Amino acid sequence: MDKTNAAVIGLGSMGFGMAVSLARKGFDVAGTDVNAEAVQRFAAHGRAARSIAEAATGAAILVVVVVNAAQTRTVLFGPEGAANALPKGAVVISSATMSPKDAEALAAEAEARGLLYLDAPISGGAQRAAEGALTVLASGSDAAFAKAQPALDAMAQKLYKLGDKPGIGAAFKMVNQLLAGVHIAAACEAITFAKRLGLDIGKVYEVITAAAGNSWMFENRVPHILEGDYSPKSAVDIFTKDLGIVLDMSRDTKFPTPIAGQAFQMFMMTAAAGMGRDDDASVARLYAQIAGLDLPSSIKSNG
């Protein structure tokens, strides 16, 4: 009975896989979520907790995988928060995407309460989360890394140790999100522009993915457009959120980000047109709507 107690708060597409990966590697995992159905589904893999406090009680490691900094704050320091339930010296692995400033503030508050804090945003998608094969962009104290290491080993294939202060991991993640968001919007603009020019967009995909115009996102997202499948692998609203954080950081640091700003507007238009919860390749549907183009459609389409 020397299993380490871990808790995962947030059993969405990423958190669920991370919790399952921890259980698979021998942790005694408690999981909880505001979505009761997800909690119930987790019962097959570990302890289905009815509250954050219940999940956190006795946990040496607490993984927080919620939507943003505000939710992370509530999870940790709200009236029903984890901070009061965690044993002193437990480590918080904070994986929601947020600004460096928010990560620093949350870390300071956690440390003031005798907890360790690892700023640990993630990359890789739901499938890699389930396989324990995420990329983790982490920063924090040596003590936080040491305490978190066994859990990181269970959840991540690639761990970047980016510095000894919380906020650095968050900053790396936001630079990645800036690029990822711009590339999705550019892919959607380019493929619909190609359609407007009368090109065979399947052939465009073949040519571009072998050429200097390629990006990870072009290669990954354009197939959704070719198949007309806008069921959300990752939603438009993720990028209105993440590019919104980039723009907040831009303002805070007095650094202009005009390309990211324009991409943000395209995600915002797509969300405003009612597609916020659809796949982020829906930006292509916005261009197509505006210009009256017919993109491929599928019975799997949400729109």
Place this chain on the structure above:
Amino acid sequence: MDKTNAAVIGLGSMGFGMAVSLARKGFDVAGTDVNAEAVQRFAAHGRAARSIAEAATGAAILVVVVVNAAQTRTVLFGPEGAANALPKGAVVISSATMSPKDAEALAAEAEARGLLYLDAPISGGAQRAAEGALTVLASGSDAAFAKAQPALDAMAQKLYKLGDKPGIGAAFKMVNQLLAGVHIAAACEAITFAKRLGLDIGKVYEVITAAAGNSWMFENRVPHILEGDYSPKSAVDIFTKDLGIVLDMSRDTKFPTPIAGQAFQMFMMTAAAGMGRDDDASVARLYAQIAGLDLPSSIKSNG
């Protein structure tokens, strides 16, 4: 003495390599350029022609590798142009980047004069041109393809046959340039944003190239910034030109391209700040100038 006569007009970084590749594969190649030094240098590989007409006389295949449609028009149909010197039935391989509309017009005029015309923009850079390993995005009649095939085999590693009408190859190239231009501008924005956030930008390069924020251009251009080397592998002015064509096409076809438009403005600002002839990664120097950041510098730097 049954070598096929070919001519290459434009012995810049791409054309020179293409001419040399043709000579290596057994063509009797005449080359010319407005730059006398380039013509002289070509004498070691083939016939150094003093005029377009001299180069074109007797050529079965004429490769035009100049800057844009206007120059291509002058090369073919100007007072000293190739069209009058080429034998009937010769094929023009037109490789300058231009709008589909321009490619269609040039093809129609060439065909009216009894010439074949292949719309054949290229991708791959100077080194691949020298190795005969370009990617060619071609469209045109079966007769034009048949006549051009031996030369294409000598110059290209990958030949995309994209349709039977001139203009289609040009359209594919412009879709690629839209993405390439946006990705360069985004790479420059992201890496300087990272610098503003105090991150180790060498580490950012390592993390991003292994993450979903990667693009072919990020991977290729950011090393120029890390090394502070802005000697032009490909110049800023290439993208003010190419994204300018994208925006012209956007207007002509009534199709909005806001992301490309924003990227165009960043290249235009960089050119306006005096860096038009420097490497296109100089867009990062513009962001750095604006925000007072120190990027790496090198004795190889132009700026």
